[in-house]
Each structure stands twice: as C-alpha cells, then as structure tokens.
Amino acid sequence: MSIIFNKVSYLYNQNTSLEQPGLQDVSFKLKTGSFTAVIGHTGSGKSTLLQHFNALLKPTSGSVEIAGFKIDAATSNKGLKPLRQQVGIVFQFPESQLFEETVEKDIAFGPQNFGLSEEEAHKRARLWLRRVGLSQDLATRSPFDLSGGQMRRVAIAGIMASEPAVLCLDEPAAGxxxxxxxxxxxxxxxxxxxxxxxxxxxxDMDDAARYADDVLVMDHGQLVKHASPAEVFADPDWLHRHHLEQPATVAFSQALARAGMQFEHLPLTRSELVQAICQQVKGAGQ
Ligand SMILES: Nc1ncnc2c1ncn2[C@@H]1O[C@H](COP(=O)(O)OP(=O)(O)OP(=O)(O)O)[C@@H](O)[C@H]1O
Ligand SMILES: [Mg+2]
Known part of the structure; x- marks a missing residue:
C-alpha cells in the first residue's frame, strides 16, 4: 500500500483576491514501511503537504492515493473516518490538538473514537503515556496545565495510541x-x-540524515528533490540555493575529506563517522 501524490496542486483561498499557491504540481511515491523526512525553508509548503495525507486539505488539482482512498478536489468529507484512523497526523502546534479534561481522556479519545471499548482505550492511553516518556502521575491532570514539551508529548501519544498505519509528524521534537x-x-x-x-x-538536518530512508525537499510549494539522505546532503551549494544546510556530521566529514581523509561512503551520522575514522586509524597503524 504505497502512498502516491499525482500532480498535486493546492491553492489557498481559491478564487479570491487572497488566492495563494500552497503546492504546485507535486508528484511522488512513498513505500509502505518507509521513513521519509520532509525538509524545506519556512513557507515552502511542508505543512500544506502533510495535511493532504488524510484529506484535511484536498488537492485543488491532482490526486492523492493513500490507505485505499483516492482523494481529489471532488472527494466528499463524508466517509473519511477510516482514512483518519489509518493516517494519523501530529500537527505543528499540537497544543491545538488537545481538548479533553484530563491527559488520559485526551489520549484515549482517538482509540475509543476508532472502536475500542472505554476500558481498552484507557489501557492504551496509559501505555502510550509511558511510551512517550511521561509519568503516570500526569494522567489525571488537565492537558492545559502542562509545560509545552509535556503537551507536545501528550498530543503525540494521542495520535500514536490509535496506532495508525501511517504516522505523519510536523516538527514533533520542536521545543x-x-x-x-x-x-x-x-x-x-x-x-x-x-x-x-x-x-x-x-x-533538523541531522534528524533527517540519521532517521530517514528518503528525503523530500520542498521549495516554494514545489518538490525539488526526492532522494536518499546521502544524495540530498552531498551538495552544500545545492542545499544553500534551497535555503538549507548540511547536517553537522556531513559538513565535518566533507571537511575531513578535503583534508585528505578517504571515505568509501560519506558518513551521515556520528556513529558512521566514528566507524570510518576508526577504520582509517587502524589501517594506518598496520
Ligand atoms: N491558512 C492559510 N491561508 C493562506 N495561506 C496559507 C495558509 N497556510 C499556509 N499558507 C501559505 O502557504 C505557503 C506554505 O505554507 P506552509 O505552512 O505549508 O509552509 P511550511 O513549509 O510548513 O513552513 P514552516 O517551516 O514555517 O512551518 C506559505 O506561503 C504560507 O504563507
Ligand atoms: Mg509548517
């Protein structure tokens, strides 16, 4: 069940004087079970793109195929619940996603809404509260009395507790x-x-390099590259032209390469870099 964006364009405030392009002719295919990072400068269309994954926004033209649905401009809002169950989105400002009286009720809402019994949903809520690293003591607190970081974790738990097949995250680690x-x-x-x-x-370019199999690079509403982290992060000038930077490890590895160190593959993460240096040091000692 891959995810396909087929020539997706989206206009904000269509047919008004405030009309503005959010996405322009975006096409890509993501494999089931992959980890994809979406990067791009502020206002490049990342959040607009993500909201197309569960039809919160529908393409002005083109279509999105996901979880057995094909969404286009004509798709009705009715019958989208199974899509929302399979595709969970943690928004950029997850505080806006919280609404229940207590943390536990808030996290249990999704699983219960998607069919679990109250008891099962609350069990799930306690499980995910722990998995996102929050103490069970918070379960009975109001989500609005928490710190920003705690609220963010509650919002993440609230989406993950429904265990969606596709998990979409808009800067979840910010703050x-x-x-x-x-x-x-x-x-x-x-x-x-x-x-x-x-x-x-x-x-966070280091997160993209460390965790993603694939990277989508957005610029002014357009998809300008879809490639592996190694490919996306190899060229500092290209990144600079798209208002992006290399991950710190990649920049450091390239500086070492310029100073004469030879790498079989450009190290993307700290542990890859350490391994590559150790191999060379060992090699030089023999
Ligand atoms: N509700 C809206 N109404 C009108 N225009 C919008 C709206 N939301 C976003 N836009 C515009 O669409 C474009 C893409 O915005 P989007 O929020 O998708 O960017 P982003 O890449 O997520 O940025 P950031 O990194 O700052 O979160 C921007 O030009 C923005 O001004
Ligand atoms: Mg955004």
Missing part, C-alpha cells in the same frame, strides 16, 4: 530538551521498525 528529542525520535524509529510508515517534517 523538547535534547534528551527528550532523542527519546521521541527513537520512538518514531521503533514505530517504523514495527512495520508502520512514518513521514516526518523537520528543520
């Missing part, structure tokens, strides 16, 4: 402390390893 950031990214990677598809919008 988390460095340890929380790593924990939550590991949780998404584990979710992918369990057979789900993950789509992650991020401004």
């Amino acid at each position: 988390l402390d460095p340890q929380g950031h790593q924990q939550i990214m590991q949780l998404f990677k584990k979710y992918q390893a369990a057979g789900h598809t993950v789509v992650l919008i991020t401004h």
Whole structure:
C-alpha cells in the first residue's frame, strides 16, 4: 500500500483576491514501511503537504492515493473516518490538538473514537503515556496545565495510541530538551521498525540524515528533490540555493575529506563517522 501524490496542486483561498499557491504540481511515491523526512525553508509548503495525507486539505488539482482512498478536489468529507484512523497526523502546534479534561481522556479519545471499548482505550492511553516518556502521575491532570514539551508529548501519544498505519509528524521534537528529542525520535524509529510508515517534517538536518530512508525537499510549494539522505546532503551549494544546510556530521566529514581523509561512503551520522575514522586509524597503524 504505497502512498502516491499525482500532480498535486493546492491553492489557498481559491478564487479570491487572497488566492495563494500552497503546492504546485507535486508528484511522488512513498513505500509502505518507509521513513521519509520532509525538509524545506519556512513557507515552502511542508505543512500544506502533510495535511493532504488524510484529506484535511484536498488537492485543488491532482490526486492523492493513500490507505485505499483516492482523494481529489471532488472527494466528499463524508466517509473519511477510516482514512483518519489509518493516517494519523501530529500537527505543528499540537497544543491545538488537545481538548479533553484530563491527559488520559485526551489520549484515549482517538482509540475509543476508532472502536475500542472505554476500558481498552484507557489501557492504551496509559501505555502510550509511558511510551512517550511521561509519568503516570500526569494522567489525571488537565492537558492545559502542562509545560509545552509535556503537551507536545501528550498530543503525540494521542495520535500514536490509535496506532495508525501511517504516522505523519510536523516538527514533533520542536521545543523538547535534547534528551527528550532523542527519546521521541527513537520512538518514531521503533514505530517504523514495527512495520508502520512514518513521514516526518523537520528543520533538523541531522534528524533527517540519521532517521530517514528518503528525503523530500520542498521549495516554494514545489518538490525539488526526492532522494536518499546521502544524495540530498552531498551538495552544500545545492542545499544553500534551497535555503538549507548540511547536517553537522556531513559538513565535518566533507571537511575531513578535503583534508585528505578517504571515505568509501560519506558518513551521515556520528556513529558512521566514528566507524570510518576508526577504520582509517587502524589501517594506518598496520
Ligand atoms: N491558512 C492559510 N491561508 C493562506 N495561506 C496559507 C495558509 N497556510 C499556509 N499558507 C501559505 O502557504 C505557503 C506554505 O505554507 P506552509 O505552512 O505549508 O509552509 P511550511 O513549509 O510548513 O513552513 P514552516 O517551516 O514555517 O512551518 C506559505 O506561503 C504560507 O504563507
Ligand atoms: Mg509548517
């Protein structure tokens, strides 16, 4: 069950004086079970793109095929519940996704709405509260009395508790402390390893390099590249032209390469870089 965007364009405020392109002629195909990072400068269309994954926005022209649905401009809002069950989105400002009296009720809402009994849904809620790294003590608190980082984790738990086949995340680690950031990214990677598809919008190039199989690069509403992290991050000038930077590890590896170090493959992550350096040091010592 791959995800196909076929020539998708989206106009905000269509046929008004405020009409503005959000997406222009975007086509790509994502494999089931893949981890895709979406990167691009501010206003490049990343959030607009993500909202097409479960028909919160419908293409002005073109179509989206996902989870057995084909969505185009004529798709009715009725009957989309099974799509929303299979494709979960954590929004860029997840605070806006919280609404229940208590944290546990908030997380249980999705699973219950999609058919679990109240008891099962609350069990799921407690499980995901723990998985996103929050203490059970928070279960009975109002979600609006939490810190920004805690609210973000509750919103993530609220979507993941329904265990959607496709998990879409709009800058989910923004505002988390460095340890929380790593924990939550590991949780998404584990979710992918369990057979789900993950789509992650991020401004963190190191996360894109470390976790993604595939990268979509957006610029002014257009998809300008769909390739592996190694390919996307190899060319600093190309990235610069699209208002992006290399991950720190890649820039460092290239600086080492310029200074004479030879790499079989450009290291994308810190552990790959360490491994490559160790091999060379060992090689030089023999
Ligand atoms: N509700 C809206 N009404 C009108 N225009 C919008 C609306 N939301 C977004 N846009 C416009 O659509 C374009 C793409 O916006 P989008 O929010 O998708 O960008 P983004 O890549 O997610 O940016 P960021 O990195 O800042 O979150 C921008 O030019 C933006 O001004
Ligand atoms: Mg955005």
